[in-house]
Amino acid sequence: MATNDERLRDLEAEAFRTGRTLAEHGEQLQRIGEQQTTAFGNIDSLADAIGAPGERTITQRLDTIERVLFALARAQGINPDDLS
Secondary structure, eight states, rough: OOHHHHHHHHHHHHHHHHHHHHHHHHHHHHHHHHHHHHHHHHHHHHHHHHOSOOOOOOOHEEEEEHHHHHHHHHHHHHGGGGGG
């Protein structure tokens, strides 16, 4: 049977592992939140890029949309230049 000291050590080790796991999850949630903020900003930029007809040429709007999509891909860790 485990002694009180052994049980206490086991509980402390488990608490440490749990704390580390929670910290890692917290960091992941923060990164996800940052990515979502970037994505929503890019969606707003995309909506602005499309704009009302006649404000800008199709070429200008498409160029802006392409830049926004490339920025979104990079924010997600994807290099658009590597995709073929």
